[in-house]
Amino acid sequence: MFPATVRSEHLTAFHKACRKKQATIMVMGDSIFATASDMVCHTENATYSWLETLQQQIPHVRFTFINAAAGGRSWKDMNSQVTPAPEWINPPQNMNWKEAVRYYQPDLLLLHSGGNDVGNFNPLDVKELIAFFLSAPKSPSIILGLTHHPSQASTINGYATQEYQEGLDGIIKWLRTYAQREGFGYLDFHRWHSMRRDGFDPCELALTRVIPEEGSGLPSFGSYISETPHNYWDFPTCENENQIAANNCTDFALAFELEKKPAFLSLNLSSGYSSAFHPPYSNKLHVFFDDDSGFIAYSWSDGTHPDEDKKRITNIPIPCFPALFNIMVKGSRLVFSIWVPLSHTNWQPEHLNTLGTGYQYVCDETIIRFGSPFTPRLEWAGYNRLRIFNLCVANASVVSKNAVRNMPDRTDNDLYEHTYAAGGSGHYHMNAYGVRDILTPVFRAQNWSENGFPT
Template sequence: MIEKCNKIYNSGFRDFFTQYGDFFEGDNSPELLDAIRRVIFKGYGNISGCHERIVYPLHLPFPRLFRPNIHKHHLKNFHEKIAAKKHITWAFVGDSILSVGADIVAPSESPVHIWSDEILKQNPNIDITFHNFAIGGTTWADLAGNTQPSPWWEDYNQKSWLECVISSCPDVVCLWFGGNDGRQINIPALNFVLDKFKTILPKTDIILAVTYLPSFGSTLWTGYGTIAGQQDRIFAQQYTRSFARWKNVGYLDVGRWHTMMRDGYDPCEISLTRVEPAFNTNLPAFSKPMQWNVDKWFFPDCKNDNKVSASACTDWSISMHVKTPPSSLMINLSGPDDAINQPSGNMFFIFFEELGFSIKISDGSNNHDPISFHKNISLSHVELNWFNITLKDSRLTFSMPRKNFFPDENSNRIGAGYIDIFDMQIPRFGGRYHPFIAGLGNIKELTVYNLCVADSTRPCGGGKKYMPTHSDYEIYVASESAGGSNDYHMNTYGVRDVIAPVVRNENW
């Protein structure tokens, strides 16, 4: 396979066509990755052992940009300043992707230049100053800490990085992190930074950016190219995206478009499909009662039609019945495992109380219940033995049947007759994980009627598929003429085709 990939690339092409019945077995080696990053597999064959790369059927459409995520109310201060014809200060803050050290060939080829260019095009003749406060190799924790500013910034030796940014009194601040954070993304630090801006500069508009993934062909010591390295960045990507939705903050989703272009699927537009029960798991059959006296029910190693296991998924929907109603339930919403950087974890708690439902959600910060409220639906208005729970993208829905409605098997599956007890966008980390439902120690008997899952971290996990427009190699490959790093920093073609369309699609 390596020889054929290199032959196709050296001939000036990138399409590796396969036929029905073709099967290519790889070994996930660095040498293989360096070869397959140069091509796009197309046709109707199959490949395996290629770091979860797939063959894309020829009938797939090319990706189209999604609707904007930044709206007028996200830039209220900015537009008020424009209307008043006042001077505007705009700050870009982030890691190396926004910095002058992003392996660019000229200032005009940087993400910051493209971003500021579109702002000026949509708002001509405004009096504005752009500041680039990005520092390479940094994280949210670095911005929240005592990191020193770059030496060419004004008063750099008198302030910390964050103090330097705040002292410029930006009317808008754009924050781009995640590439160096990965699974160690520090949520207390993220909240500290945002709270600092809101306290000192309450009118400042805040925009977040969802970073893109590094090259899967990278052999750098950071592990960018490994499956774990890609998953680590997805972990931070989804948190940024879901946090922005939860807080109603405008966000630039470069990561979503990058995945659609390079990997050929939309990680935010997914379909859940039903798993096949399996003997010797804790789901041997649907609609069959099981004796149960253990506190946690872990999702079983049962797979759906896309070969996604419920024990290693990102999104899911379950309907179930218990013989004895629990007093509370706890559900893990993702898989954080860093007690320092995500101290409160990412859990959903629901307590069945006499006067209604008490609901709490932890978001990985120091605050164990930033989402906490009481739902004034009396327990006497619902049947307490049935649950229909869905976690899809960043939306969590928890439903129960109305009183005296005892759903049959089909009603359980589709949620007929159910009342939503909880339904909102919630913060959660990305990456596949092992879901569980806790609080089931005294239910005596458990019946699962339906379990559907998806994996938004890989092309065949349930996301809407597209034909990739670019190979991994062509957007990262380093050259004297176009820049690039071969690892994370894209060359000028990658900046033009990945970052620019998302920036220019937004409403500035």
């Protein structure tokens, strides 16, 4: 198991309630944790083990658990003003779903969705829903649940298609990086499922260098892509040693030079269009070389606001051109750096321009971005000539040597097969063995208690 992703700092409101020896726990989301998810009894819903784990880690506290999850629901449904609450939670009249959940004043709230979001995911729903709960007079500790993949043998809802599987990856990546940047705990069922069923860790990648190809968008390293000035460059079809193409990657490192100063330089951080998710704005980085301050400025968007909003002005002067740049986008971290001559020595990067050695960091942040493979594109104002010195890539949606590998020890049949004895749907709902092997371990691996918590 990977390190805990729910820790004490994520649970302030919950621990405050625990000190008073009584806390209310709620789950709101889709059928994975609902009371009717093709299970044979309530012990084989993973929330049973969640409460057991809380009781073990934080003894002598009385926990009240309310299961407000409902089948077929999505983030859009959770955030909607008209979605009815499940009847079994005894919602007050005229309250929608989220109002009913807030009415019960949870101290710890798990929000879990994803499987029904492919095709209609708008990240604004996530932000608005969380803001709704945090604005309550008694706001809860909120953790996010990152759902697992359905069975690849499923014959319904397009679950087994590459389009669905990669679309879900894209949504989960946004949720994971959102939680990491904003400081929310999260339960990564998606990652653990990938490790157990598929035998690879999508969150631990090694980027490897592509091989330039004559006639592609990268004929060689160190020479101009084209002698004719142009205003954008798409990552090429060139592949690394694991047959991961640069124009179909999720993570990358790029070293390059632009000949002339543009007003700005832009890079998309995820697919500009997807049938799986529909952000209202683009998920891009912009770097500006025309700010009146004389310094480089930059901005980026997570897809929920205009990508040129929230401009940040750095303390790095706008350079002379030709200028050397280095971009690294791996996991949730974005680094954009530039070579600026040093003040105390005449040292030059020379061949180390492939790595960005000695460069100054314009931007180094945990960012929020979608996953799933895409074609990165560099764009700039005006026409320019471009030289590439290095390009390394990986694809977090593909089982390859670029990801940490392990021996898979569970099959779709083990996890999802419907039987009289163990339940399961054969599609998305796991049987009792799948719940035991995939969902329960993630709950148990978290740090639910407070350091030094009195018992």
